[in-house]
Amino acid sequence: MLVLGLQGSPRREGNTARLLSTFMDEAERLGTEGTNLTIVDMDIRPCRACNACKKDGRCIIDDDMQEVYPLLRRADLVVAASPVFFYGVTATLKALVDRSQALWNSHYIRELSDPGRGMRRGVFLSVGATRGERLFEGCDLTMKYFFDAMGAESVGSLGFRKIEHPGDIDAHPTALDDAKELARISLEPLIGRKRVLFLCRENACRSQMAWAFAQKDAGHIIEPISAGDRPAETVNPTMIEAMGELGIDMSYLAPRSIDQALSAGDPDLIVSMGCLDACPVVSGAEVIDWGLEDPAGKPLSFMKRTRDEIRQRVAELVETLRT
């Protein structure tokens, strides 16, 4: 389960950073995998409004945002944090927000969505020096639409007034405890789901499709992961096309090894696509083999049949897990 932190203050050790790291530490304590980005240290340029992303959903600006896109699509929980600068978020965070226009276009113009849309959640943390009643309104509105672009449900926000100098947040009577509490609340529906590892040879077609259907259709009861014992360089383009026909965007995915997939914890169940010999030995994990032929190198029609069979098998698996 990936929690993505976006630290939007130019102060690396200021109030926002402290608030966010408190949230992230609590999330990690609850068993999540965390990636915390200090945006000011990254090369993320403003959106040029060139509309290139309308064509294929990809932004043509070659900078660090290219690493952020797959993280935004993989994340189960996105935690954005920013001080109030002139009643809005910082320019540092706003550049990243504006670049999510590529995700907005994918969903609303190209009608393609990543499988995590639907389960993904978003949280916003903020601080400001003054005490005005409407201090966080501008930020909240921006973040609401940022979360919408990436397909995250906005599940909570915290804003603390009269926080100006580094260290002020530590002196606040409740802020850090509130951040921990929000971490627990926002992760609550995601914790305790059955961890299912979908496994094949290259993690380029079959196990990726199984992961996607489990994520999309059963994300509320399954925490799916996928891997291959010999991961390919990239996911299979025919698989991307077959899934694209169903409106599912797989183009941002990268094959992962078994070690990478298991780094955040052991699965409860391993579903082999037809490569039982590749299964890792995980004590206590049940193993099932679906015996599916590898569609790599076969025509699109074969890939689509494999896709449909996998979707059906995932649905059956969900039924058995429900009972």
Ligand SMILES: Cc1cc2nc3c(=O)[nH]c(=O)nc-3n(C[C@H](O)[C@H](O)[C@H](O)COP(=O)(O)O)c2cc1C
């Ligand atoms: C350029 C700039 C603009 C700011 N604008 C506001 C503002 O509109 N309202 C406010 O209450 N505080 C404003 N502040 C104060 C910061 O929100 C405050 O110092 C905050 O604690 C900084 O958080 P940090 O330590 O995480 O960087 C501004 C600060 C700067 C540097």
